[in-house]
Amino acid sequence: MDPYKFRPSSSANSVHWTTNSGAPVWNNNSSLTVGPRGPILLEDYHLVEKLAQFDRERIPERVVHARGMVAKGFFEVTHDVSHLTCADFLRAPGVQTPVITRFSTVTHERGSPETLRDPRGFAVKFYTREGNFDLVGNNMPVFFIRDGMKFPDLVHSFKPNPKNHQEENWRRMDFLSHHPECCHMLTFLLDDVGIPRNYRTMPGFGVHTFRLINKAGRETYVKFHWVPKAGTHCLMDDEAVVVGGTNHSHATKDLYEAIAGGEYPEWTLYIQTMDPKDEDKFDFDPLDVTKTWPEDVFPLQPIGRMVLNRNVDNFFNENEQVAFCPAIIVPGVAYTEDKLLQTRIFSYADTQRHRLGPNYLLLPVNAPKNGHHNNHHEGFMNFMHRDEEINYFPSRFDPSRNAEAYPQPSALISGRREKVVIAKENNFSQAGARFRSWDAGRQERFVGRAAKWLSDDRCTAEIRRVWVGYWSQCDGQLGARVAQKLQQAGLM
DSSP: OOTTSSTTOGGGOOSSOBOTTSOBOSOSSSOOBSTTTOOBOTTOHHHHHHHHHHHTOOOOOOSSSOSEEEEEEEEEEOSOOTTTOOOGGGSSTTOEEEEEEEEEESSSOTTOOTTSSOOEEEEEEEEEBTEEEEEEEESSSSOSOSOGGGHHHHHHHHSOOTTTOOOOHHHHHHHHTTOGGGHHHHHHHTSGGGSBSOSTTOOEEOOSOEEEEOTTOOEEEEEEEEEETTOOOBOOHHHHHHHHHHOTTHHHHHHHHHHHTTOOOEEEEEEEEEOGGGTTSSSSOTTOTTOOOOTTTSOOEEEEEEEEEEEOSOHIIIIISOOOOTTOOOTTEEOOOOHHHHHHHHHHHHHHHHHHOTTGGGSTTTSOSSOOOOOOOOOTTOOOOOOOSOOSSSOTTOOOOOOOOOOOOOOOOOOOOOOOOOSOOOOSHHHHHHHHTSOHHHHHHHHHHHHHHHTSTTOOHHHHHHHHHHHHHHOHHHHHHHHHHHHHTTOO
16 A cells, blocks of 8 residues: 555545544544433534544634735746846746735735735746746836835734724824835825736735846846736726625636636736946835836836736635745846845745745645655654655765856945935925826815824824825925814814
């Protein structure tokens, strides 16, 4: 008998019920009791195991991105980018790579409505021949803060009040009033694009600046953009109330049913590129996650397409246990000094080890699909079959060797050890330019939402004055219009 033949796969299920250890269960309806009325006997192992398993079905909820849905498919290269990167999965047009993609809300809980105004996660795991590559982004191209030191505080301010478990705008606006760099992000969150209609018509952004490195070692800064083939569509506030009140899982349902019906959603992957030698030529820092790169200077270049054509086989295994981390990259892609990216490199893997255990990368949905080999042995729930005697390196008894070297970032970095903000903050210009690009109706809706967030009873006069000042520095008319709304409500 092959001891590894039957598990872990439901395709090997027996025709009768068994315990987890495989023993037959002859009665899965009644507990073992003394007489027909009881009491129940503790020796009923099947009952105890069934209840104990049920009691442990739920794993810790994600701190962020708890509410989400996964689909599977492929990524296909459509344009030659071999001059920019030596990444194998981008080696030539026509190359296809399996992917799994998870869409999510960011701050709300696992069972929350998918119509709440909130950033959305857009995370793609590429199963490449050189290991996995996780492109972990959002549906908005910028973020609230630029230093990961503030990420726990940001999330705490958006999460429910720890005293009454209510999400409250005064907490958000209080925290963000200390971080004027958030203004640009708020021009997305409080804009008409703040509530996607569904996941199929939602764009995605890598948000951070990464490096691409080619075979010659030449480095290029890059930003990633996912553009939906079906176009970008969003819900207005009144529409969101109706849709969310009808089905709080509307986006999950839409994605699942579209794929099941053969309407496969598709996105084009575009990149923006910059020569690192030019990074000081602009009035913003290209590594600042609160800024976009102007498309008239750095045009979008198509490089491939993603098609999602398979639904999950099991929601828990492939949605709740899938784990993304910006640290998971492949040769030809490298990090930059973006402070938020640097902290996510640590934090994302750390939270998965807490949530799923130290061997979370052995789970089928997270494991690489290429051959892999290391001495990361044992630990909780390690189910990898091993029969080697050597678990150290180097050894004369094991022919395993280092992989061939591949190009790495080579820039010389020097400076003092210090805790400071970046030199080019420029917190308001891009937010103001975005506001001025809208038509009158869109501007008015934004002003109304900005004023509403400041109308919370717990928002103090000082917080409102700070925000009117911020919006005025973005655009004079914007600040005046928000102030007027607050004055009309008797709040200034």
